[in-house]
Amino acid sequence: MATAISANKAELLAIADAVAREKLIDRGIVIEAMEDAIQRAAKARYGAENDIRAKIDPKGGDLRLWRVVEVVEEVENYFTQVSSTEAAKLQKDAKVGDFIVDPLPNFEFGRIAAQAAKQVIFQKVRDAERERQYDEFKDRAGEIITGVVKRVEFGHIVVDLGRAEGVIRRDQQIPREVVRVGDRVRSLILRVVRENRGPQIFLSRAHPDFMKKLFAQEVPEIYDGVIEIKAAARDPGSRAKIGVISHDGGIDPVGACVGMKGSRVQAVVQEMQGEKIDIIPWSPDTATFVVNALQPATVSRVVIDEEEERIEVVVPDDQLSLAIGRRGQNVRLASQLTGKAIDILTEADASEKRQKEFVERSETFQNELDVDETLAQLLVAEGFTSLDEVAYVELDEVASIEGLDDEIAQELQSRAQEALDRREAANRELRTSLGVEDALAELPHLTEAMLVTLGKAGIKTLDDLADLATDELIAKKRAEPRRRAENAAPQRSRPEDKGGILAEYGLNEEQGNEIIMAARAHWFEDDASAEEAQG
Template sequence: MATAISANKAELLAIADSVAREKLIDREIVIEAMEDAIQRAAKTRYGAENDIRAKIDPRSGDLRLWRVVEVVEQVENYFTQISPADAEKLQKGAQIGDFIVDPLPPIEFGRIQAQASKQIIFQKVRDAERERQYAEFKDRAGEIITGVVKRVEFGHVVVDLGRAEGVIRRDQQIPREVVRVGDRIRSLILKVAREVRGPQIFLSRAHPDFMKKLFAQEVPEIYDGVIEIKAAARDPGSRAKIGVISRDSSIDPVGACVGMKGSRVQAVVQEMQGEKIDIIPWSPDVATFVVNALQPAHVARVVIDEDDERIEVVVPDDQLSLAIGRRGQNVRLASQLTGKAIDILTEADASEKRQKEFVERSAMFEAELDVDETLAQLLVAEGFGTLEEVAYVDSAELSTIEGFDEDLAAELQSRAQEALDRKEAANREERSALGVEDALLELPYMTEAMLVTLGKAGIRTLDDIGDLATDELVAKRKAEPRRRGEAGPRTQRSEDKGGVLADYGLSEDQGNEIIMAARTAAGWFADAPDETGEVASADGEQ
């Protein structure tokens, strides 16, 4: 065996052991990398066409090098095949179809071969190290980990985690937090992604779960599951809210999270760079939870619109700015915490709004039902707001209104039906004038009023609807905090970013159904392959 190999058998194994310990990978992987490097060097020496194998004994360090050839009757490739006569010289009793091992003499490593082998080993070890890092961290998303700041690149913080590196992207950092190289830093493992250049470990200090995990570390009752954080919302670096509930009635969840003289919550606040934290009791009752979430403001009344998933909160005049918070922060966090859009009105605003709605609904009933003002106002006072409610409510409910009898209830329902029919006819006429196809009326959930809305938006054919995405058709309009000086609701501003039919209460699934029905009716799938794999033409022929 050549000096380059035979004289250093023990050294080969020592190198393999050292690399395996340093990179925290299996020793066998390092030895396999060495074998692969030797195989490639041997192919360079004896010819790349040969099937050459190398094997290092993991105990002694001995290297065996051989060529594998197949015994065939007629040799076509002299590099990988051998005749029966020649095979007999290498192995007695060799038969056609057998694979014969042809030992090769050891090779000398020149400078080029040594450098190439070194690169191969480095690459194999690097790949194994990346795989080890991914396997170690892939199931740890959601954990808090401590590392040392290694460098700051383009605003992103690279953290040394000991066995790997993580990155805190700019949008996952706490605003205005000063981070220096060498600082120890705690962060949440947000995601671990397998990429070409190795596993990417994304960390966060701005995610609400980071705050929840910090509380779990500081509050034993949360770690033990006695207290649960049901919801959390953050404005990183400024303010946060968490909703907590206790499974033990003898333990106050808010007091346990605050700790003696605020020691527990202060430990979390310091880690989050002074971020103020409101700890509020969670409640399964949405109205109660909203009232708690808007603390420290006092709430006079809560009105929930379950259809729109909006909540109207009425507060005293002197509590308005406190409820909204600086730049809408308090109501924004409360909205994130409850998962509901919140509109805040003063008592004067609420009274004005109710009065306006009362007048509008009364006028609508007067005109559509042809009744006097007193009767129209009585209907509104009893909670009726639309013609549909009057037309389709149980007649017994109408007749129980003071001053009403069965005959009057029946007459009002008949007039409401006639008014709805008139509106339907007017919508049909307007829809025709807009050029909307009759075929659209056959689509699920579609009404004449919806078709008028579509026509005004320039959507007049099945193909027009088929071209839409679901959010373009039914997505609800987004609500944003009202800016200073804007009119309208005190905390929310509706922007026309919703779908064309956003005001009709259709769900995403219903929107998908409408679009797919339009595409089917328009014949988009007529040329799709059938179960036999053949394509059907429009007239049914194949």
């Protein structure tokens, strides 16, 4: 920069143009930074107490320097105020209360002032460059971008994206993939975060969306929306599954993704370092989709538990290891793909489980309803699983069982209701012995059995319950496949695995919120009473 601000007008504009081109920022921002630097240098020269302004003509390069002063009757601060008499010399029609301009002469920068001015300009330009980078990438999350590996730090890969830098963290890399400085890499823009030191652009090669975008690049039908990838799951560097559907009945979604002689899928596989990809027809029917997702294993039967969001899959004995996969990989990916926890059972396991459930339910009916073994087993065989079902279904459903009439059905329902009342009374007594307040029993959706569970967890007062978040109360246990391959490594349990205190009762989020808000109601009543007392 020139040592005197009055020196070469064209030089100021030339510098502004060069910096704007180099940093890809607006020329006006650079000129504004220069004006700010000149203002600071002028304050150092004429006094920091002065309100000094500088203006560079963006066309001609002319510089104007002035200070702003207020017109007053009696001057108290000579740096920011001027008397009406002195003001008349600067501006004829000036009156008390006006702010007027007092022109200042140009001056030459000293070495220290010039260095300070450069620092101001550099900082302003750097801030503008960071803002430009953030604006350029903030709406590009989910895109694939190509960059050059700049360096590798502590296992994280820093990628030069041309106008910015991105980072592929260690957990977002494909395992065992070797990259070197100078290699070109494709990755998914995971997210862009604004930070003081500049925007942080996080990239990923391990995310399922990276695979989806690669297929969109290789398969024109996906790009055009004719074929849609409805679900994807990956075990990066090893195996992946995608569920695809065609919106055109004449196009096979799996065949289109595979391509002629596998050319399309192989292009994706090569980019993903040889990761094996299973392309599966997606189906709106959960059972059908689960059967497809567990390929190449053959499935005999699928049982869906909607309440628990779990799926029980029965496979022939010789298909068990294939369904589970090496280290549980196949069933794990199928579970991620369907969004449901999948339990794998052999025919023998399923038969044993059904027999055990049959015996347990028969014994419950036999003991609670005071009926003989034959009648208890008949109820189970007809699909009754609990006392609640016997007590509260339509009378005709019970009476329609072969060998029963309306009178017997009514008696069975009456006994079932009495058994439920006995359970409720026993739970109420246990709840009381645990010290759970009666006030909790008045809250919506809570049964005596739930109150016992709360009491055992140390939740005994309205305040105890009110302090909980909804997730802590009702969140279900994290969905994971229950059956693992024999050589699968044990997984460390996590806090969220335990689920909420009342997870076993199947309460939904709306019910959980109602319970928590009802427990907190007395807080607001107490606050209102306190305000009335103060008033």
